[in-house]
Amino acid sequence: MTTQKKSSKAKATTKKSTSSITVKELNTVLTETPAKVAEPAQTATQPQPVKIDGRDKTAFMVVMLSRPEGATLKEMAEALGWKENSIRGAMSLYAKKIKATIASEKKDGVRTYYLKTNA
Numbered sequence: 001m002t003t004q005k006k007s008s009k010a011k012a013t014t015k016k017s018t019s020s021i022t023v024k025e026l027n028t029v030l031t032e033t034p035a036k037v038a039e040p041a042q043t044a045t046q047p048q049p050v051k052i053d054g055r056d057k058t059a060f061m062v063v064m065l066s067r068p069e070g071a072t073l074k075e076m077a078e079a080l081g082w083k084e085n086s087i088r089g090a091m092s093l094y095a096k097k098i099k100a101t102i103a104s105e106k107k108d109g110v111r112t113y114y115l116k117t118n119a
Contacts, residue, residue: 019052023098058090065091065102065115072112091109 039117046064059082064071064079073084091113095102 058094061087061090062094062115065113070112070114072110074110 047068061071061080064076074086076082076087077084082090091102094100098117102113103116104111104113106112
C-alpha cells in the first residue's frame with residue numbers, strides 16, 4: 001500500500017505600511033494645522049479630548065515635536081491617547097521613514113523631544 005504526502009504551500013504575505021499618510025498629506029497638515037493645535041477653543045464646560053482619526057495621530061505628533069518648545073512624552077500621551085512606549089516607537093519609525101532626527105534634552109528631570117530635519 002502506498003501513501004501520498006500532501007504538499008503544503010506557504011501563504012505569501014506582504015508587510016503593510018504602518019502609516020497611510022503620504023509625504024504630501026503630511027506637509028499639508030504641517031502647514032495648515034499648527035495654529036489650530038497651538039490654540040484650542042476655550043469653552044465654559046470642561047474641555048473635551050481631541051478626536052483624531054488613526055492616520056492623523058502621527059501628523060499631530062509631528063506638529064507637537066515641531067514646536068519651538070518641543071513636547072514631552074506626557075503631553076503627547078495625553079493629546080494622542082497613546083502609551084509612552086508607543087509614542088517612542090512612532091517617533092523612531094517617523095524619523096527613520098522621513099530621515100529626520102529626533103533630539104531630546106532633559107530639563108528639571110523632564111525629557112523634552114524636538115524634531116530636527118536633516119537638510
